[in-house]
Structure formats: structure tokens, C-alpha cells
Amino acid sequence: MNASHYYAIQTILEFAKQATSLHIIQFGGRRAIHFMPLIQQLSQRPCGPPKLRITSIDFPEQGFEPTAIVERARHCWVNCCKKFNVPFEYHGMTQKWEAVDPEDLKIHKDEVLVVMCSYLFHYVMDDSFLENSPRDAVLKLIKRINPDVFLHAI
Template identity: 50%
Template sequence: MASHKRAPSYSPLISNRTSAADILKAYGVYVLACPFKKMRLSARAGGPPKLRITGIEFPQPGFRPDERVEETGRRLKRYCERFNVPFEYNVIAKKWETIQLEELKINKDEVVVVNCLYRLKNLPDDTLSSSSARDTVLKLIRSINPEFKEALFHFSAQFDIFEANVSREDPQRMMFGREILGRDIMNVVACEGIERVERPKTYKQWQARTLRAGFKPIPLDEVLVKKVKNLVQSNYNRDFILDVDGRWMLQGWKGRALIALSCWKPARN
């Protein structure tokens, strides 16, 4: 008799003892970059403009599928109140490829920026379905007509970065390694089919797909890139790297690119 084993499920890999707030503190993606933006907005001549953010996250299992993204909104609201920046937050907790344009609640006179950092790689690719979720999401972004920034990374050097720069006893390091990196690695290694949600691609592959979706890359600001390079060289571990490949800015560790950043805008028809 044949024995059939079910591939390990992705969602239960998160410890039940770990709260959404703790994961957010460890991840940092949601909250660490935002205070600096709020401070700049609050200092603008004529007063700060209204900042409206739509927080999108995959639904979590259980009775509160939007718990994690709502916690993000509460943190952002506190930052905005601190710097007197008018703030509005819109929550969407569903699969990205099922989101409709009207759910984003975009006003015609708004400046819109789409940030897909670390998230496009989680969408199912063409190997799972004849209809591509990645193409569907890119077409949605194209219909928004935004300035588009996306980044991809692979995490093979993350533990080495921690080892060289953060104490092993640091609670945030342990949290990130267990709940983020450990979960992602387990999914890539042990899960198959629809239960595998970590499907990273190289930035060259994303470039080809994004071009097909109707976008064109925006040239990098050479002055800004030079400033960032000088900042990295003068303030960070010498093994951190920052390089440029065409219209991509690459960040990495010991010669291995971990993050590729680029800016895109809709191409004219």
C-alpha cells in the first residue's frame, strides 16, 4: 500500500506564543522606515500634507485575519500623531491577486506610491496555475498609475550578517531568525504545490515580467547613489556592499546581492 505524506503546512510554523506585535518589532519592515518620512512631512513649508496608507497583508488563520496589518496601522498612527501629520489608514487582508482597484480607495488628485518590498515573491508563479497571480497583481498596480518600487531578496546570507553584527543573545535577532527566516526557509525546503508560498525570483526575472506588464524603469539618481555608497562605507561593516547594475541598486553582503531596488512607472501606450 502506498504511503502518502502531506507536505508541511506553512501557516502553523509561526509559534502560537508569538504575538503579531512581537513579529512586527522583529521584522521592522513595517515601522522602522516610516518615522523618518513622517518627520520630513511634518517639516514641510505650509504644513504637512495628509498621509493615507493602505496596509495590505495576506489573511492570517483564525478569527482575526487582519490582526497583523491592523497592528501596523495603530503603530503608524501613533508616529503620525507624534509629528502632527494628518493620517488615514486603510486595511486589506486578502490574497493580493483578488484585490479590486476600488478597494484601494484612491482619489484622483493623490500622489500614489506602491511599495512591494519582500512581498511579490510570495505570490504563486506560473508553475501552479495557467493564470498568473503575479501578472494579475502587476496589472492592478499598472491601473493605479503609480511610481512603483519593488525589491527582491534571498536570505542565504542573513544569518551570517547577524553573526557578524548582532549578539546571539539579542531577543530581536532570535525572534527574526525563528519567526521570519526560519519559517521562510522551512517553506522553501519542505513545502510543495499550493502550500509553498516562498517563490523568490532573481531581479532580472522580475525585470522581464514587469516590462511585460507595461512598466518602464526609471534611471537611478547618481548623486543619491553616491551618497548612499559613502554612507555605507563610512558607517557600516566593510562586508556590506552597495552596487549598481543598469537601473537597479544592489545591496548585499560579502559579494552576494541580497536586495535589488528599482523604480518603475507605467509606460505610455
């Protein structure tokens, strides 16, 4: 595990210390395996594990089967949560990040909300000369959903 994943996990654990529900919205959600230590540590909390909800938003890529990619990530999350007895719910999406509607994210008021983007934000176009830059749209989306913490690695 690299330093940024370690930092992300420690930050999530700190914010979710007393949470009964933890929702992680992951932009670019193919890397579920990096979060096995998070799930393991959540399962060992003295107050028991929170319900873990993952919303994974991946790019629709031509030539690839985006639903197969999302399904593989879901399968990895499900197996890991079963192994550590962490209640789990998964919602996978394949669409352009700038086209995501906050309603699609199914955010609940009573959950600790984490938004993550690890090493993929550079794929979102930064047309700073345009009035509606895709990168600005994603940043405005994150601001509108108002997470408890936003973790970004580049």
C-alpha cells in the first residue's frame, strides 16, 4: 500500500470513528483492493462496523465493457465485506463525471460522507477557456454534495 492510500484510510477511519453509516463516493472506482485494510479496521471497531456504502463512478470507455469493470469492483468489495462481516451496499455507475447528478448518488443525511478521487482527475478535461469546463463541473458537484471529507491524490 502506498502512502496516499494509507493516509486516505487513516483519514476515513478518523471521520467515521462513531459513524453508524459510512458512504464513500469514489471517482474512478476500479481499485477496491486498496481498501481491504479499511474494511478490516472498520470491522474491529469496539462499537461494531458501520454500514458501508460505496458509490463508484467510472468513465465510460469505448472498446471496454464498463459494466464488466464496475461488476468486478463490486465483486471485490462484496467479498471483502463478507470476509470481515461489514454490512455493505454498492452502487456502480459508468458515465462522464461532469454529467453526474447529485440525486444519482443517493446520499443519506445520517451518514458520514467521503468523496475520493485517486490519480484519475487529470483525465477530466480542464478547458479553462470555456464557460462550462468539465473539471469545474466536477468540482462544483463535489462542493454541492458537501462531503465530510474530500480526499484527492494526484
